[in-house]
Amino acid sequence: MRKVAVIGVGQSVFGVRGDVTLQELAWEAVREALEDAGITQKDVDISVVGTVGTRGYELMPAQPVNDYVGMTPKGPIRVEMACATGLAALTVGYNFIASGNADVVLAIGVEKMNEVDTPTSLAVGGRAGNYLWEFHFYGTTMPAGYALYATAHMAKFGTTEEHMALVAVKNHYYGSLNPKAHFQHPVTVEEVLKSRPVAWPIKLLDSSPISDGAAAVVLASEDAARRLKVDTPVWIAGIGYANDTPILTRRPDYVGYRATRLAAEMAYKRAGIAPQDVEVANVHDAFTIAEIIAYEDLGFVKKGEGAKLIAEGQTYAGGKVAVNIDGGLKAKGHPLGATGLGMVYELTKQLREEREGKRQAPLKRYVALAHNVAGVGHVAYVVVLRR
Template identity: 40%
Template sequence: MRQVGIVGIGHTKFGRMDFDLVDIMSWAALEAMKDAGITDGIDQVFVANMGGSAINHQTGIASSLVSRIFLEPAMAELIENGPASGSSAVKCGYMAIASGMADVVLVVGGERMREVTGWKATDFVATLSHPDAEYAYGLTLPAFAGIFARAYVERYGLTEKHLATLAVKAHRNASLNPFAHIEESATLSGIWDGPHRDVVNPIMADPLRLYDFCPVSDGAAAVVLCGLDVASRFTKHVPVRIAGIGQATDTHCVHNRADMLDLKAVRMAAERAYAMAGIGPKEISLAELHDAFLILEVAESEEVGFFERGQAKAAIERGETEVTGRIPINTSGGLKAKGHPVGATGVSQIHELVKQLRGQAEAGRQVAEPKFGLAVNFGGFGNNVVATILAKE
């Protein structure tokens, strides 16, 4: 099969943006093309977005983007796969090139969520749940996270301190990432054992607290993919190879799973990506895991094989997931602190891995000599997951 690499990356700052959705996406797209050293020659555009019609009252977004940045007559489609839309769009880009249908693909993920209140944004994301069996009973994604966390805590003994430690890590990494939504540091003395913890870091979905959740963000990220056989067209950077992509689905309703804590789709997606790349979890130098809620970083780090079940907490205590640790996780700040414009997230994770594999991450969060990076983009409450492995060439 034809090999595919990434030759350009672009990213807006995440946070609140006073531009329309397509402008936000255009910004990231043009940055990625500039990084690739091109102004045209794109065969196909895939756009990842979840809420354009629901929040921004906009459809036909891929067509609009192509026209806004003068890429006609490139082929263009919108990819919607919930919060995993970004990685699905990258996967589609990969398939388009691997099949020979395109040589150069632009993938753009973007979202503009802060146009509405946090409550409405939460409600919009919750539309991915089952409308009768879940949504009708008030099961939003934060509610699922609370239920999941309670079950995990009771089975494996994870504590609030473990999660707070991850929050501190996420904020520290984000504070070094110029694209991150959250710029402020957090400390254990502020959010875990401080005298005013219950007001500063209140319970949101028991046992999860405010600092266990990602913010609602606007933003976009983009990557330029090409067939490695045509990579000589791009001379600015050595391509970062897409070594493996795996995807798996699970039951739509969480209660239909034999064990809620068994994130089967995460495990299978990762296994498929490892198999395609011909490596295992031990070869991974760093990972971007989908931590819309910090409990997911814990559970996913076990499902992808970094730690045995229930052992992530010990790794947190040993600092193994810090930038300088054995397996750095979420060096970008993760969704938790970099931000989570849902359609952009999967592409943003790939952006971070490319930056790390190129050695271009900012001082203090650059991983030493990375070779393989893993991204896990978690759709639904684990019912559609895409894992991507990138390799330094």
């Protein structure tokens, strides 16, 4: 199997982006990624667009996006996997290179969430799973699904609302240092606890925002990376993926996500590493409880010890493992298709040690991990990156 490197990354400012069309938003990320790789569209063999796109006015958005960013005639694929769309697109692109069918691939993730009338419920969120059984019959929105896991985790392991608030505090702190984050202001534990309940114990400040945004990643084979004189290629060491039943009532418990555990196991095995090797990670903190559960499911700590990890501050840069030090979904934002590629954007910068001061994780082994989830643990992707 051919080795695959990340040779260029780009990301738009995440936030409410009524100032641009979907195509223009994609271009902000694509231009930066191409410049970062030191290439032009002519060097790219194929473009993979990851976008949920649902209910936006361009319902099959890959074609206008590819055309606008100069990828015609090399843009024949769109990938969708709800909130995990970004790493799904990366995985599809990865296989084009690993197989030998392409040397250079552009993966584009883009989403305009604010174009949709009711993104959290009927129009999008409620349909990311099994609409008929979960949303229509039981009214299970995304916050309600995560609240189910939060209460179970609290009951079984003593995790508290304060623990969850600490995740928001950490991620908002890093958002405040990130000029591309949706939220660039810090919050306190008290502010989180006093914020409006969405689906108890999840409150407004436990929740990721409705963001527009784009991210792009240029992948290359080893030969192409050498030919293009890439200074610091970041290698994709292993990718894992799995889904779980979208019918929540069929799951055996609500304290962890099987899809994440299976995906992590596959990624670690393929990369030949252990969870403890990971020094910097972006995990899917759609809600603060999800970050605590991710610590456990990814094997950073044992099941039930996630709350302790955040309480001890071990997931700040300099701790045991730096997590979401770009702000995460919680503060950087969560524009579905762009989210996973935005993680790879950040981790590539980290592995190249291009961040400054408190924003740079100290590295010895140069191992990073991205974790992208669809729905309430419906699908998970885990990508291990190494310099």
